[in-house]
Amino acid sequence: MLIRKPPDIKSSEITPERYYFNRRELLRSAGFVGAGALLSGATGAADEGPAGHRRLGKVERWPASLKTTPNTFEEVTTYNNFYEFGTGKADPAEASGRFRPKPWKVQIDGETEAPGSYDYDTIVKAHTLEERIYRLRCVEAWSMVVPWVGIPLASVLKRYKPTSKARYVAFETVVRPEEMPGQRSGVLDWPYVEGLTIAEAMHPLTLLVVGVYGVELPAQNGAPLRLMVPWKYGFKSIKSIVRISFTEKRPPTTWSLSGPNEYGFYANVNPNVDHPRWSQATERRVSSGLGSLLAARQDTLMFNGYADQVASLYTGLDLVKNF
């Protein structure tokens, strides 16, 4: 999705952590039993997951989770897009060693009856965490299946009482160039910003994510809080959120500012609307080892396979013009 030439960002000295949790272990378990539960058996210390990531407490399984086998923990945490740490797929894991996701505060403002600066625990701890296995389709035409842990965004937003004027929800990523080497480059304008209509934000599939594979989100995946909107291209799922604003007007979004002819506000996964520079009809499922040699491209599904749940949000909307 690069528009400009990648800047010359050096990866930090941090050696990528090694993870031992792989697909074979997943398959070995009797059927697929929640990734979180499986992790408990696969690691030693009571509250530690792979590579020392802190395991989240009680996580409920979402009944509608996909039956598809998820990508491995290693794939999910070493093949990333997070330009704040560089533009290469390995940069986020390799260059995020200095990033400190705690303590963390989120500014909630705009059309709300409860504006303020709230800390992570205040936002998250009132809710039951759910594990949801979602497809992730990047606009670059690769995809993954990821067992996220999070809270329906609607449940969180409702606690902060949006007013009747709130038609959109805007999100902002933290700006910390001293911890995020990619922000010392001008590859994008910082902060990274995103937005949804209020109906999209309140849709039951839209998740405020705090973890993956039963552990706290690693920095490279958007610690400590990120969005996951599974029927939209991955760039809508903004990472490391520090501000949520309820707005009357449609908010600006990073990629549509950067390339207005290539990236729209809606960014719904749509195999019938090609990117100006490549087809969106098919996708490559990220895989490693032998799998990567054997993997065939697969068809991309309308709304990334979630059409039965989300198509009604767009009744009467021209999905070609509103790409």
Ligand code: MTE
């Ligand atoms: N959020 C921020 N702040 N910065 C980014 O560069 N990249 C987006 C999205 N969220 C990005 C971001 C893109 S293009 C994708 S595909 C997903 O994050 C990737 O999420 P993952 O690395 O956890 O798979």
